[in-house]
Amino acid sequence: xxxxxxxxxxxxxxxxxxxxxxxxxxxxxxxxxxxxxxxxxxxxxxxxxxxxxxxxxxxxxxxxxxxxxxxxxxxxxxxxxxxxxxxxxxxxxxxxxxxxxxxxxxxxxxxxxxxxxxxxxxxxxxxxxxxxxxxxxxxxxxxxxxxxxxxxxxxxxxxxxxxxxxxxxxxxxxxxxxxxxxxxxxxxxxxxxxxxxxxxxxxxxxxxxxxxxxxxxxxxxxxxxxxxxxxxxxxxxxxxxxxxxxxxxxxxxxxxxxxxxxxxxxx
Amino acid sequence: xxxxxxxxxxxxxxxxxxxxxxxxxxxxxxxxxxxxxxxxxxxxxxxxxxxxxxxxxxxxxxxxxxxxxxxxxxxxxxxxxxxxxxxxxxxxxxxxxxxxxxxxxxxxxxxxxxxxxxxxxxxxxxxxxxxxxxxxxxxxxxxxxxxxxxxxxxxxxxxxxxxxxxxxxxxxxxxxxxxxxxxxxxxxxxxxxxxxxxxxxxxxxxxxxxxxxxxxxxxxxxxxxxxxxxxxxxxxxxxxxxxxxxxxxxxxxxxxxxxxxxxxxxxxxxxxxxxxxxxxxxxx
Amino acid sequence: xxxxxxxxxxxxxxxxxxxxxxxxxxxxxxxxxxxxxxxxxxxxxxxxxxxxxxxxxxxxxxxxxxxxxxxxxxxxxxxxxxxxxxxxxxxxxxxxxxxxxxxxxxxxxxxxxxxxxxxxxxxxxxxxxxxxxxxxxxxxxxxxxxxxxxxxxxxxxxxxxxxxxxxxxxxxxxxxxxxxxxxxxxxxxxxxxxxxxxxxxxxxxxxxxxxxxxxxxxxxxxxxxxxxxxxxxxxxxxxxxxxxxxxxxxxxxxxxxxxxxxxxxxxxxxxxxxxxxxxxxxxxxxxxxxxxxxxxxxxxxxxxxxxxxxxxxxxxxxxxxxxxxxxxxxxxxxxxxxxxxxxxxxxxxxxxxxxxxxxxxxxxxxxxxxxxxxxxxx
Numbered sequence: 001x002x003x004x005x006x007x008x009x010x011x012x013x014x015x016x017x018x019x020x021x022x023x024x025x026x027x028x029x030x031x032x033x034x035x036x037x038x039x040x041x042x043x044x045x046x047x048x049x050x051x052x053x054x055x056x057x058x059x060x061x062x063x064x065x066x067x068x069x070x071x072x073x074x075x076x077x078x079x080x081x082x083x084x085x086x087x088x089x090x091x092x093x094x095x096x097x098x099x100x101x102x103x104x105x106x107x108x109x110x111x112x113x114x115x116x117x118x119x120x121x122x123x124x125x126x127x128x129x130x131x132x133x134x135x136x137x138x139x140x141x142x143x144x145x146x147x148x149x150x151x152x153x154x155x156x157x158x159x160x161x162x163x164x165x166x167x168x169x170x171x172x173x174x175x176x177x178x179x180x181x182x183x184x185x186x187x188x189x190x191x192x193x194x195x196x197x198x199x200x201x202x203x204x205x206x207x208x209x210x211x212x213x214x215x216x217x218x219x220x221x222x223x224x225x226x227x228x229x230x231x232x233x234x235x236x237x238x239x240x241x242x243x244x245x246x247x248x249x250x251x252x253x254x255x256x257x258x259x260x261x262x263x264x265x266x267x
Numbered sequence: 268x269x270x271x272x273x274x275x276x277x278x279x280x281x282x283x284x285x286x287x288x289x290x291x292x293x294x295x296x297x298x299x300x301x302x303x304x305x306x307x308x309x310x311x312x313x314x315x316x317x318x319x320x321x322x323x324x325x326x327x328x329x330x331x332x333x334x335x336x337x338x339x340x341x342x343x344x345x346x347x348x349x350x351x352x353x354x355x356x357x358x359x360x361x362x363x364x365x366x367x368x369x370x371x372x373x374x375x376x377x378x379x380x381x382x383x384x385x386x387x388x389x390x391x392x393x394x395x396x397x398x399x400x401x402x403x404x405x406x407x408x409x410x411x412x413x414x415x416x417x418x419x420x421x422x423x424x425x426x427x428x429x430x431x432x433x434x435x436x437x438x439x440x441x442x443x444x445x446x447x448x449x450x451x452x453x454x455x456x457x458x459x460x461x462x463x464x465x466x467x468x469x470x471x472x473x474x475x476x477x478x479x480x481x482x483x484x485x486x487x488x489x490x491x492x493x494x495x496x497x498x499x500x501x502x503x504x505x506x507x508x509x510x511x512x513x514x515x516x517x518x519x520x521x522x523x524x525x526x527x528x529x530x531x532x533x534x535x536x537x538x539x540x541x542x543x544x545x546x547x548x549x550x551x
Numbered sequence: 552x553x554x555x556x557x558x559x560x561x562x563x564x565x566x567x568x569x570x571x572x573x574x575x576x577x578x579x580x581x582x583x584x585x586x587x588x589x590x591x592x593x594x595x596x597x598x599x600x601x602x603x604x605x606x607x608x609x610x611x612x613x614x615x616x617x618x619x620x621x622x623x624x625x626x627x628x629x630x631x632x633x634x635x636x637x638x639x640x641x642x643x644x645x646x647x648x649x650x651x652x653x654x655x656x657x658x659x660x661x662x663x664x665x666x667x668x669x670x671x672x673x674x675x676x677x678x679x680x681x682x683x684x685x686x687x688x689x690x691x692x693x694x695x696x697x698x699x700x701x702x703x704x705x706x707x708x709x710x711x712x713x714x715x716x717x718x719x720x721x722x723x724x725x726x727x728x729x730x731x732x733x734x735x736x737x738x739x740x741x742x743x744x745x746x747x748x749x750x751x752x753x754x755x756x757x758x759x760x761x762x763x764x765x766x767x768x769x770x771x772x773x774x775x776x777x778x779x780x781x782x783x784x785x786x787x788x789x790x791x792x793x794x795x796x797x798x799x800x801x802x803x804x805x806x807x808x809x810x811x812x813x814x815x816x817x818x819x820x821x822x823x824x825x826x827x828x829x830x831x832x833x834x835x836x837x838x839x840x841x842x843x844x845x846x847x848x849x850x851x852x853x854x855x856x857x858x859x860x861x862x863x864x865x866x867x868x869x870x871x872x873x874x875x876x877x878x879x880x881x882x883x884x885x886x887x888x889x890x891x892x893x894x895x896x897x898x899x900x901x902x903x904x905x906x907x908x909x910x911x912x913x914x915x916x917x918x919x920x921x922x923x924x925x926x927x928x929x
Contacts (some may be wrong), residue, residue: 109530
C-alpha cells in the first residue's frame with residue numbers, strides 16, 4: 001500500500017515538473033521583458049523602457065499593421081469558405097466526397113515547409129507578384145482546413161435531427177439554415193474564426209516564403225530581430241504576443257464551453 | 268433546386284482548394300522531375316536525378332539526421348508524456364479539464380516566441396549559464412545552443428501536447444474496473460500496468476508517436492534558430508534549395524520525399540482510429 | 552373480424568385518411584420496404600410495431616417527407632403527397648430524441664412551425680399557450696431545453712408538433728428515452744391527448760406493451776413487410792403467423808400436422824397426442840405450429856370445458872412477484888410454460904410433481920409453418 005502511494009507521489013511530481021518545463025520559458029520571457037539590463041540575463045531592476053521603444057519602431061508597427069490586415073482578411077474569407085465546406089460535407093452526397101474530405105485535412109497534416117514552397121512555386125508559375133495579397137491567399141488556404149475541422153465537429157455533434165425537425169415544422173431549406181443550423185453551429189464558427197486568426201497571426205513559415213516587398217508580417221519581423229541578436233525588445237514584443245494569443249484562446253475555449261452545453265441538448 | 272444549393276455550397280471552397288492547394292502540390296510534383304539550369308532556371312526535361320541525389324551521402328546524411336532527431340524527440344516526448352497523461356486521466360473531471368487547458372494553451376502561443384525563449388535560456392550568456400555560473404556549479408558556460416541537444420529540447424517542448432493528448436484519450440477510455448479486477452486477481456501495480464494498461468493504451472501511444480514524429484520531421488524553425496550548421500534538418504535543406512541555391516527541382520523532390528513519409532505514417536495512423544487525430548488536429 | 556373490438560373503434564365511423572399504396576424503398580442491395588399497402592383512418596391511434604431494422608422508421612420518414620420512396624404512392628385526404636417535400640406536408644413529427652432547438656426557449660420552439668407559416672404573432676401567442684396547457688406545461692414558456700427533464704422535453708416536442716394542427720401526427724419511439732415509471736405515466740397522457748384532439752396518431756415502437764396498451768390498430772412489421780394489421784385483441788389471440796405470435800407476449804409452441812379439419816375447427820397431431828382447436832381454414836395434412844399462451848393453461852383443473860389435456864411433470868418453478876411461472880415437461884419431451892397469478896387461488900405444485908395441463912379449444916392457436924409468410928390486413 002505504501003509503495004502505491006509513493007508511485008502516486010512521483011507521478012504527481014513528474015506531472016508538475018513537466019508543467020514547470022512548459023511554463024518556465026514563457027514566464028522567464030515575460031519577467032525579463034521588464035528587466036533594465038540589456039546584454040546579460042541578470043535581473044538589475046524594473047523598467048518599461050523596452051515597451052516604450054517598441055512604440056517608436058516604425059518597421060515593427062508596419063509589420064503589426066500587415067499582420068492585422070492578413071489576419072482579419074484571411075480569417076473572414078476562410079471562415080466563410082471553411083463553413084461552406086463543412087456544410088457541404090454534412091449535407092450532401094457527391095462524387096469524390098472522400099477525396100474532398102482528405103484534401104480538407106491535408107493542409108493541417110503536411111509539413112508547413114512543403115506547403116510554403118509549393119505556394120511559392122505556384123505564385124512564380126502564375127506570375128503573381130509576391131506581396132501582402134500572396135500571403136493572404138496562402139493563409140486563407142490553410143485556414144479553410146482549420147475552420148472546416150472545427151465547424152464539422154459541431155455539425156456532427158448536432159446531427160441531422162434538428163434540421164429534419166425544422167423541415168418537418170414547415171421551414172424551407174433556407175429558413176432551416178437561417179433559424180436552426182446557423183445559430184446552433186455559430187459558437188463553432190466563431191471559435192473556428194478565432195482559431196484561424198490566431199494561426200494567421202502566429203504564422204511565420206508560410207509568410208516567410210510567400211511574402212514579397214511590403215508584405216512583412218509581425219512574425220517575420222520578430223524572426224529577423226532574433227536572427228540579428230537577443231535584445232530585451234524581443235522579450236517585450238514576445239510578451240505582448242503571448243498575452244494577446246492567450247486572450248484569443250481563452251475566448252475560444254469559453255465559446256466552446258457554451259457550445260458544449262448546447263450540444264448535449266441537441267443530441 | 269437541391270443540386271443548385273449543393274453546388275453553391277460546395278463550389279467555392281472546392282475551387283479555392285483546387286487552385287491554391289492541389290495545383291501547387293501538383294506543380295512541385297512535376298518540377299521534381301525537371302532539372303536546374305545554370306542560372307537557377309528550370310530545364311524542362313524529365314529525369315529522376317533529383318530523387319537519386321537525395322540518397323547521395325551528402326544529402327542522405329541530412330535526411331538521416333532529421334530522422335534521428337525526430338526519433339529521439341519522439342521517445343523523449345513519450346517518456347515525459349505517458350506519466351503525465353496518466354496523471355491527468357486520474358484527476359477529477361474539473362481538474363482534468365483545467366490541466367488539459369494548461370497543457371494546450373502555451374501550445375497556441377507564437378511558435379517563434381517559444382523557440383526564442385529557449386535561445387534566451389540556453390545561449391552562452393543566457394539565463395541557464397548565468398545561474399549555474401553564479402551558483403558555482405560550473406566553471407565555464409555550457410555550449411548547448413546551436414547543437415542537436417538544443418534542437419531536441421525545442422522539438423520536445425513544442426510537440427509534447429501531441430503525445431499527451433492521444434495517450435490521455437486512450438487511458439481515459441479504459442474502464443477503471445479493469446485495473447481493479449487485475450489487482451483483485453493478485454497482480455502488483457507494475458504487473459497490471461504491464462499486462463493490462465500498456466497493451467490497451469498502445470493505440471494511443473502509436474498515435475502520439477506518429478503525431479509527434481510527423482511535424483518533427485518537417486521542422487524548419489527549430490533547427491534554424493536553435494541548431495547549428497551540424498544540426499540542419501531536411502526542412503532547412505529544402506529552404507536552402509528554394510531561397511539560396513535556387514535549385515527548385517531538387518527542393519521539390521526533397522519536399523515530396525518528406526511528404527511521402529508523412530502521408531505513409533498518417534495512413535498507418537488512420538488504421539489506429541481517427542478519434543485521437545481529430546483532437547490533436549483541433550489542438551494544432 | 553375483430554372478436555373484441557376496442558371501445559374506441561366501436562363509436563367512431565371509420566373514415567380513411569391516409570393511404571399507403573405499394574410503397575417500396577431499397578438501399579443498394581437491401582429491400583427495406585417491400586410493396587407496402589396500408590390505410591389509416593381518421594382519429595385512429597395507429598402503431599407500427601417491430602424490432603429494429605424491420606423498416607418501421609423508414610416508413611415513418613417516408614410519411615413525414617424526409618425520405619422519398621422508390622415506388623408507390625402516399626395519399627392524404629385524397630391528395631397525392633408522395634413527392635411533396637416535408638415542409639409542405641400537413642404532417643408533423645415527434646422525433647425520437649425530441650430534437651428540440653437548443654438555442655430557443657420552450658415558447659420559441661413551440662412557435663417555430665406557426666412562424667414558418669407566417670401566422671400573426673397574437674395568434675402564435677394564443678396557440679402556443681394553448682398547446683403548452685394541453686401538455687401540462689403552462690408555465691414553461693421561457694425555459695431553455697437544457698433546463699428540462701426528459702419527460703418535460705417530451706411534452707415540449709409534443710406541443711411543438713400539435714400546435715400546427717396536423718392531419719396526422721407521427722411519433723418516433725416517443726417514450727423510448729424515458730425510464731419505466733415515467734413511460735407508464737406518459738402512456739396514459741398520450742392516450743388522453745389523442746382522445747382530446749381526435750388527431751390521427753401514427754406511432755413507431757419496438758415496445759409491444761406500448762402498442763398493445765395504446766393502439767387502436769397495430770401493424771406488426773417484419774423485414775420490410777406487414778405481418779398482420781389488426782387491433783390488439785386479434786393480434787394477441789388470433790395471430791396469423793408464428794412471427795406475430797412470438798413477438799407479442801410469450802407462447803408455447805408445438806409442431807404437428809392437421810389430422811382432421813372441419814369448417815369450424817381442426818384436430819392436430821403432435822408428439823404428445825392430439826390437440827383440438829376452433830380455428831378454421833386449415834386442411835388435412837397441413838404442417839402447422841400449435842401455440843398455447845402460458846396464461847391460458849390451467850393446472851389440475853376439473854373444468855369440463857377445457858377439452859385439451861396433457862400430463863406433465865414440473866421441472867422448474869419461478870417466482871416473478873405478481874406471477875408464478877411453472878415449467879413443465881411432457882412424457883414426449885415437450886416443454887410447456889404455465890403462468891398463473893400470485894393470488895392464492897392455487898396451490899403451488901412441487902418440483903417433480905405430476906400435473907395435468909388443460910386449456911380450451913378456442914385458446915389453441917394454429918399457425919402455418921414459419922416459411923409461409925402470409926399477409927393479412929383486416
